[in-house]
Amino acid sequence: MDNKMTIQDIARIAGVSKATVSRVLNHNPSVNSLLRERVQKVVQEYGFVRSVTAIGLAGGHTRLIGVLAPPLTWPSVPEIMHGVAEFIERTDYEMVLYSIGFERNHSDVLDHILSMNMVAGLLAIFPGELSRHLTNRFQRGFPVVTIDDQTKPATLPWIGVDNVTSAYEATRHLIELGHLRIAHILGPQSYYCSVERYQGYCQALQDAGISVDPTLLLQGTFTPASGRECATMLFSRKRSDWPTAIFVANDQMAYAVLEVAEQQNIRVPEDIAIVGFDDNSFSAHIRPSLTTIRQPFSEMGQKALEVLITMIDQNHHLEKGAQKQSTQQEPIHSFENIQGASPRIRVPTRLIVRASSGAPRSLEIGL
Amino acid sequence: MDNKMTIQDIARIAGVSKATVSRVLNHNPSVNSLLRERVQKVVQEYGFVRSVTAIGLAGGHTRLIGVLAPPLTWPSVPEIMHGVAEFIERTDYEMVLYSIGFERNHSDVLDHILSMNMVAGLLAIFPGELSRHLTNRFQRGFPVVTIDDQTKPATLPWIGVDNVTSAYEATRHLIELGHLRIAHILGPQSYYCSVERYQGYCQALQDAGISVDPTLLLQGTFTPASGRECATMLFSRKRSDWPTAIFVANDQMAYAVLEVAEQQNIRVPEDIAIVGFDDNSFSAHIRPSLTTIRQPFSEMGQKALEVLITMIDQNHHLEKGAQKQSTQQEPIHSFENIQGASPRIRVPTRLIVRASSGAPRSLEIGL
């Protein structure tokens, strides 16, 4: 009953050789269907599962997927992970989670992870400044997929949203509400999505004939604390210098703005309208509820893993094929070489109008 | 520069044997300090990291820790994981995350995980009905630690809070506020913590000379939806049958109660006082802010991993010792055999008084 069986045991019981068992387990077509059944029966009966470590050592092909994630206490991250977990449950792969903090040097962590070549591929969530490093590994043939952050010369496989268009839509919403002085609290510049959201904001203003006022641009860092700072700074100006609306680059900072407004008895949306970005679970329940852009995080996680596993499998097949068909020394195993370009998948967002921009409560969506 | 080095390479460069390198890497004291330094220098210089798969195969001792967790979108879970990740970062271990959904048979998942003996130990978060199965594996010598759920005959190593006392304190708080009719929305009975919280509630009432009124007991399932149901049911009674306060078994359901109250223009805490349990991140920011019991989730995660890794290491040493010192066939490697009893660690909770039970806003804690 104990789990100490090896393919050797299975082979003995089924009356075949180790190799045959291995072939059956690997779905090698060149095995007699009679033998296959016999082996499978024994495997079933004893509930045999191969040692992952041995597979990894022998084949150099681990069935482990590394997930590099920011602290799970960050909003959005659990939702993404939920999608990832859901997808991976349906595959033969397992997930090794690396939740990186702030203290350590991130690229060191990355090197460490990859140097022990335990994982067959890597999903990087919000890689930020790590992108360059990841790009490097990817170009050397290691399967990598990122979620929601892209380096400038976009070369990494990527799943995300159209930040420019989404921000445009959010800003446009405020403009249609009649606002002319719309402030923007930006995300950190180390994330490219911050830049894109800023671009969308600018474009919406310009298309409406409103010029971008630099005094209405506040630099945040995506944290509630930075949101609080920006809001406090803004509200400490003389009233005539206030904007009538703020497009905040993420929900977390928007919550902080709402809090500061409440503390200073500033009415939302009457005195100032607020629009966020993300639609974290908070946003529908906070008072006033937050108008925001909904990102389908769970779907993004699923999609990312789907792409990654496809890459890994192709990778694996290519290696085998290359050795047989050519004398080339170095195995070609970059996803780019197959597809011609690394996949860049955009999932659609949606503007969710709630109370913070003036929707009557009865019309609220997403409760 | 590429990461294909082996201890063989390190050995060659350092001018020693594989064995010596291995010993250095394993902190074996019986190695000359001069050689040790030389090897360490080379390891440093090349950023060498051993192959986890090879270690696992050769040593029979994987440096992977399985974490069995409910969906990460559950509240509290990310916080626990945060603590886990923080702790594991400082060790030689990696974390394999199994986020279990609802559809699959859980014990099948568990069997699968363990049968490929990839993980050296298992941390089970909110195992619920899985406890029995886990107990079984634990008693057969596999290192297991659980967080915040215990089977009736408490035999698994366990990290959690004193639910009875905490619930007592929460209820006591309401009693001291002058409430006599205190309702309780219970958690699902499949979780033992639900039972304990109910016990604490009853005891507080009895100690205050208040008899438990069965009509004030509502059965929930920890989900917001069930909280909404219970609240709706309660508020649909004629006003004289209402309680003046509710102790809700977790924050999620309490949020729902607040929402229903708001929709029906029932004032909190004037018309009815609410106390929750958990202190999820929402609780300080919802309006009215929620009085609740704070569980130190992150610390629980850390503590759990500390215990688990201790178990694994002891386990390992025992196996080696047993082979040398006795002729016994089966290695004794149950933690219980060492400690005499499996560790049961209780971390302290704290009552956080906020607006939903009547605290003036200026006195609120935990913002």
Add this chain to the structure above:
DNA sequence: TTGTATGCGTTATCAT
């Protein structure tokens, strides 16, 4: 199609 033999990178067991 099937079996035999070798190697993967490390630990552990011998010698020395």
Add this chain to the structure above:
DNA sequence: ATGATAACGCATACAA
């Protein structure tokens, strides 16, 4: 204290 060498469980090139 150190070095040579045999496992560990599996995949795979090669032989049959």
